[in-house]
Amino acid sequence: MLVKICGIREPEMARKVAASGVDFIGLLFTSHSPRQIGIATAKEIIAAVKDYPTKVVGVFFDETPEKIAEIDKELNLDVIQLHGDLPRSGVSNFTHKPLIYVADGKPLPECLDVAKDFILYEKIEPEETGFRWFLAGGLDKDNVSGLIDKYAPTGVDLSSGVEISRGVKDFAKIREFLAVIRPTYYGAYGGMYVPELLIEPLKDLIDAVKTIMHSPEFQAEYLNLLKNFVGRPTALTEVKNFAKAIGLTSVHLKREDLTHTGAHKINNALGQCLLAKKMGKPRIIAETGAGQHGVATATACAMLGLECVVYMGQVDVERQAPNVAKMRLLGAKVVAVTDGSATLKDAVNEALRDWAASYETTHYCLGTALGPYPFPQICAEFQAVIGREAKAQYNEQVGSNPDMVIACVGGGSNAIGVFQEFIPDEKIKLVGIEAGGYGVKVGENAARFQSGKLGVLHGNRTYVLQTEDGQIADTHSVSAGLDYAAVGPQHADLYATGRAHYDVATDEEALIAFQLLTRTEGIIPALESSHALAYLMKVAKDLPKDCKVLVNLSGRGDKDLPGLLARELVHVTN
Amino acid sequence: MSRINTAFANKAKVAYLTAGDGGIAKSVENFVALVKGGVNLLEVGIPYSDPVADGPVIQAAMERALKEHNTTVDTSLEIVSKIRSQDNQVAIILFTYYNPIQTNLAEFIRKAKDAGADGVLVVDLPYEEAGELRHWCKVYGISPITVVAPSTTQKRIKTILAGLDNGFVYYACQKGTTGTRDGLPEDLATHLNSIREVTKLPIAVGFGVSNSQMVSDILKVADGCVVGSYLVKQIANNVTPAELTKITQGLYNVA
Numbered sequence: 012m013l014v015k016i017c018g019i020r021e022p023e024m025a026r027k028v029a030a031s032g033v034d035f036i037g038l039l040f041t042s043h044s045p046r047q048i049g050i051a052t053a054k055e056i057i058a059a060v061k062d063y064p065t066k067v068v069g070v071f072f073d074e075t076p077e078k079i080a081e082i083d084k085e086l087n088l089d090v091i092q093l094h095g096d097l098p099r100s101g102v103s104n105f106t107h108k109p110l111i112y113v114a115d116g117k118p119l120p121e122c123l124d125v126a127k128d129f130i131l132y133e134k135i136e137p138e139e140t141g142f143r144w145f146l147a148g149g150l151d152k153d154n155v156s157g158l159i160d161k162y163a164p165t166g167v168d169l170s171s172g173v174e175i176s177r178g179v180k181d182f183a184k185i186r187e188f189l190a191v192i193r194p195t196y197y198g199a200y201g202g203m204y205v206p207e208l209l210i211e212p213l214k215d216l217i218d219a220v221k222t223i224m225h226s227p228e229f230q231a232e233y234l235n236l237l238k239n240f241v242g243r244p245t246a247l248t249e250v251k252n253f254a255k256a257i258g259l260t261s262v263h264l265k266r267e268d269l270t271h272t273g274a275h276k277i278n279n280a281l282g283q284c285l286l287a288k289k290m291g292k293p294r295i296i297a298e299t300g301a302g303q304h305g306v307a308t309a310t311a312c313a314m315l316g317l318e319c320v321v322y323m324g325q326v327d328v329e330r331q332a333p334n335v336a337k338m339r340l341l342g343a344k345v346v347a348v349t350d351g352s353a354t355l356k357d358a359v360n361e362a363l364r365d366w367a368a369s370y371e372t373t374h375y376c377l378g379t380a381l382g383p384y385p386f387p388q389i390c391a392e393f394q395a396v397i398g399r400e401a402k403a404q405y406n407e408q409v410g411s412n413p414d415m416v417i418a419c420v421g422g423g424s425n426a427i428g429v430f431q432e433f434i435p436d437e438k439i440k441l442v443g444i445e446a447g448g449y450g451v452k453v454g455e456n457a458a459r460f461q462s463g464k465l466g467v468l469h470g471n472r473t474y475v476l477q478t479e480d481g482q483i484a485d486t487h488s489v490s491a492g493l494d495y496a497a498v499g500p501q502h503a504d505l506y507a508t509g510r511a512h513y514d515v516a517t518d519e520e521a522l523i524a525f526q527l528l529t530r531t532e533g534i535i536p537a538l539e540s541s542h543a544l545a546y547l548m549k550v551a552k553d554l555p556k557d558c559k560v561l562v563n564l565s566g567r568g569d570k571d572l573p574g575l576l577a578r579e580l581v582h583v584t585n
Numbered sequence: 586m587s588r589i590n591t592a593f594a595n596k597a598k599v600a601y602l603t604a605g606d607g608g609i610a611k612s613v614e615n616f617v618a619l620v621k622g623g624v625n626l627l628e629v630g631i632p633y634s635d636p637v638a639d640g641p642v643i644q645a646a647m648e649r650a651l652k653e654h655n656t657t658v659d660t661s662l663e664i665v666s667k668i669r670s671q672d673n674q675v676a677i678i679l680f681t682y683y684n685p686i687q688t689n690l691a692e693f694i695r696k697a698k699d700a701g702a703d704g705v706l707v708v709d710l711p712y713e714e715a716g717e718l719r720h721w722c723k724v725y726g727i728s729p730i731t732v733v734a735p736s737t738t739q740k741r742i743k744t745i746l747a748g749l750d751n752g753f754v755y756y757a758c759q760k761g762t763t764g765t766r767d768g769l770p771e772d773l774a775t776h777l778n779s780i781r782e783v784t785k786l787p788i789a790v791g792f793g794v795s796n797s798q799m800v801s802d803i804l805k806v807a808d809g810c811v812v813g814s815y816l817v818k819q820i821a822n823n824v825t826p827a828e829l830t831k832i833t834q835g836l837y838n839v840a
């Protein structure tokens with residue numbers, strides 16, 4: 012479904028709307044409208060959206076064809092919308108441009124071209140013409156679904172339905188509208204890019220989220236397990252020595268390393284396994300990178316009495332050996348995947364292939380906030396407990412909110428877990444840290460926001476590290492949990508709209524942070540989490556000394572030790 | 586009559602190979618050998634690094650095409666146009682994943698048409714995401730091929746096939762990924778009937794077909810039969826084009 016928003020008047024609104032995946036923005040030049048803008052503003056708006064695929068439409072109600080041509084010459088509009096009789100009379104002058112021709116009940120002009128032009132129906136009954144067409148007129152989030160079902164248009168055109176007062180667009184309303192018509196997306200990112208076979212299983216899962224996962228009984232059982240099995244709430248620890256060592260005064264860690272199994276992954280794995288059990292699926296499959304999600308899933312399965320199969324890249328099997336042993340001890344079958352780069356991406360491929368054959372009896376317990384919808388949503392909801400606890404604890408200990416929240420981003424589950432609660436308060440800076448690996452070239456890192464491009468991997472549209480030919484690129488990170496070519500769609504949206512910032516820490520920087528926290532605080536962090544700490548070390552000198560920082564310590568580092576020692580990346584002396 | 590309709594007029598014999606497996610020249614030779622063996626609709630698979638709908642045989646072919654021969658989308662189109670220059674009758678459809686073509690979908694469809702393809706199937710672009718694909722297919726006069734799976738409900742079959750008046754329906758009759766199987770699912774005829782209730786388009790059945798018995802059983806109930814992994818496996822075993830022709834003849838019981 013294409014979306015067009017008409018009557019945009021400000022560059023920043025235009026940019027945010029474009030970043031949210033709106034396909035067309037309409038600029039009004041007529042003096043009869045409260046939404047009128049001048050040429051100078053139009054230029055600013057065009058500049059603001061130039062990095063997005065969004066098309067700029069000039070909307071004309073009563074201008075002469077000469078005047079329209081003059082404005083277009085100045086602005087080089089992507090599309091021209093001919094609304095009133097006078098503009099429509101000049102349609103044959105504009106055949107070189109994509110047009111939106113507002114139907115007036117008369118036969119359509121011959122010169123329109125189905126390849127590039129659209130028809131717009133407002134106040135008159137749409138007809139089947141073979142053209143792509145927009146439905147317009149008083150659309151809002153409450154009436155749009157019914158109208159789409161009734162008319163099946165190619166796109167919807169809205170204006171007053173997303174305004175707080177006449178002529179004033181409201182970004183929150185626009186987002187609400189988008190959520191209604193693109194329920195599987197976060198702005199421009201997400202979706203369900205899977206083979207047809209998997210659509211029904213995903214729809215069943217969407218139903219299960221509504222009917223089972225959101226039921227009070229389920230939530231009560233889940234919260235009870237979080238408390239008595241996982242050991243929540245986890246601590247919020249002020250790390251004064253570490254802060255001092257890097258020149259700051261206020262750094263707190265949310266201690267997901269203290270959960271049962273030693274990382275945030277258990278929050279999601281346990282929730283999904285419980286959901287699967289209620290859905291009547293006796294078999295669980297999972298992918299794992301660092302092995303933390305695999306261990307968490309194997310643990311939940313052991314406790315809930317479910318069969319468990321974990322796919323893991325051969326490279327990761329080697330660098331995370333202790334976790335492989337744990338999974339097997341817990342009764343899970345670990346399948347080493349040798350295809351492709353033999354890391355997390357290849358493990359996801361195998362899990363998806365398994366699920367395509369086994370969905371009737373099997374739940375795919377996806378370990379991070381990505382994949383086809385509803386997986387990113389399920390994971391984000393189960394991880395939301397991190398941010399809820401952290402915010403309450405932080406306010407209790409410090410008496411305010413933090414200024415900045417930092418988390419590492421693999422697929423994005425621990426980061427979205429801690430961010431969510433703080434998103435509404437725009438004063439709080441949210442920072443996600445990706446793996447900078449050993450270099451900036453594609454293949455040397457897992458920095459999707461630095462070197463990735465828009466693409467589709469594992470069922471969702473997001474930033475993807477890929478070659479010029481659209482093949483998925485190899486990635487590198489010292490930490491298995493960050494070593495993945497795509498990033499969760501909600502992060503892509505937070506990045507595109509500017510609500511969160513993303514940066515990188517290199518392998519080397521992460522290893523230094525790993526050792527610094529260990530020595531100053533007696534906490535051995537996971538290599539993944541060390542990336543978040545490393546970023547803080549790096550930027551500390553540019554922050555106000557009393558900047559109040561919250562870092563999500565997503566997991567503990569025991570799992571990394573054997574590999575690091577074997578490769579002599581850390582040294583222990585007696 | 587379109588080449589696709591011609592192929593289906595007398596039971597479509599459909600065969601898949603991964604483009605670029607063995608290099609451009611070899612790949613063209615192999616596709617042509619299939620046609621000599623009685624195939625009247627070719628599926629040219631564009632290799633992709635992460636083919637989640639494919640089993641080990643096609644995965645390996647894609648890896649060979651990518652790693653040993655640097656096959657790209659453009660090379661795959663070149664293979665199509667080379668087949669087309671030798672054979673103006675056979676129907677050709679491109680079989681691809683979405684990522685390699687998504688940056689400029691319109692351009693891809695245009696080039697596919699220019700190369701001589703008659704249809705495009707994007708395996709990981711379900712109906713909900715396929716609006717643009719269908720538009721550009723209409724503009725450039727190429728058929729969008731829609732997949733129906735065993736899990737697709739009757740209501741959904743109706744929705745996803747509504748308004749399609751060219752090409753064919755691909756019924757992927759097995760759960761799981763591509764790869765050879767020993768037998769056909771028992772519910773095949775039932776599923777085909779549900780599809781026929783909502784569309785006049787011909788139906789080809791594929792997924793797992795690995796011997797001539799299965800082919801003839803399918804052709805009793807469907808309009809076409811697709812063989813993929815079984816033939817790709819022959820390429821992996823380095824059969825000559827002449828041998829490939831023979832194997833195909835055996836498969837489709839054509840002399």
Ligand SMILES: Cc1ncc(COP(=O)(O)O)c(C=O)c1O
Nearest residue numbers: 421422423424425492539565566
């Ligand atoms: C301790 C730890 N932190 C972070 C991650 C990265 O995943 P995500 O971005 O989903 O939190 C992992 C993944 O394995 C992990 O084990």
